[in-house]
Amino acid sequence: MHQYKIIFSRLLKEAHIQKKYTFLFVIVIAIIVGLVMPLVAGNISFRVQSYTIAIFSAVLLRQWAAESFATEKENKTLESLLSTCVEVKILFRGKMIFNYVLACLVEYVLIIVFFITNTVLKISISILLSELVMLIVIHAMIKLFLAQRITWISLNSKDVRTANSYASKYLFATIFLLSMIISLKVTGTEHLISIYLSIAALGCLINLYTFRRIDKALESVYLNGLWR
Numbered sequence: 001m002h003q004y005k006i007i008f009s010r011l012l013k014e015a016h017i018q019k020k021y022t023f024l025f026v027i028v029i030a031i032i033v034g035l036v037m038p039l040v041a042g043n044i045s046f047r048v049q050s051y052t053i054a055i056f057s058a059v060l061l062r063q064w065a066a067e068s069f070a071t072e073k074e075n076k077t078l079e080s081l082l083s084t085c086v087e088v089k090i091l092f093r094g095k096m097i098f099n100y101v102l103a104c105l106v107e108y109v110l111i112i113v114f115f116i117t118n119t120v121l122k123i124s125i126s127i128l129l130s131e132l133v134m135l136i137v138i139h140a141m142i143k144l145f146l147a148q149r150i151t152w153i154s155l156n157s158k159d160v161r162t163a164n165s166y167a168s169k170y171l172f173a174t175i176f177l178l179s180m181i182i183s184l185k186v187t188g189t190e191h192l193i194s195i196y197l198s199i200a201a202l203g204c205l206i207n208l209y210t211f212r213r214i215d216k217a218l219e220s221v222y223l224n225g226l227w228r
Contacts, residue, residue, distance in 0.1 A: 007086060007094030026060060026106065034187065035187055047127055047135070049118075053110045054139045060170045061103035061143055065150035066163040068095040074159050089218050092151060100147040111136070128189060134196035139183060141203030146174055148210050152217075154220040 150167040157163035181199065186192040 007091060007098075011094065011098045018032055024075065028048075047131075047182055049114050050127075050132065050135050050139075051112065051178055052097075053107050054178050055140075056110065057103045057107035057139075058171060058174050058178075059147060060106055061099060061146055063164070063168050064097070064099040064102060065147050065158050066139050066157075066167045068099060069154040070150050070157045070160040070163040073157075075209060089215060090220060092155065092214070095112060096147050096151040099151070100144060103143055103147070107136075126211055129209065131189065131196070134159055134200065135181075137200050138196060138203065139178075141207060142174055142177065142199055145203070145210060148151050148207065148214060152214050 149170055150163070153166045153170075154163045157166065184192065184195065186195060
């Protein structure tokens, strides 16, 4: 736990120095989009709006996760970081979780803004709370997988450009998957929720498998937090 505190403290300081204006800009743009889109689109389904939000947060997560280790390599600070008392597995999890939480925060802020805008403009939300909750859970599962895989890509890439190149494949696959989920046409809300539950459960299993596989790979590739 102490190692996680060290990592999160370092990441918060870095975010405050390097990303605070970027993150603020992203939030402002996200809020503006959240205010404008329902107004321009009219009675567009809230499911489609949530799909737009999910893609936006996934794009941000792709960028932040791709930079997590690749930037350290470009700045030649990774070796010195790995030579500290912090284990490489803890460092990996810390960076992955940090970027994942940031992307989730952006998505939840947007959902709140979209909901308020729809309510104020008296636009029919046309989605049940249970369906919205399940969509948020599914989006969280997809983003967790994205965070794990792209952080691993960043760790094994020589620079940010290479990491972004490989990460883009996962982003395109994510957009395609989200499109398939949002376009599901099922008669009956209960049937739709049961499908969402199955997708969420499958997402949990895939994330657990990915976590264990990466964890095992870290043990085999690295020794005591140093490059072999």
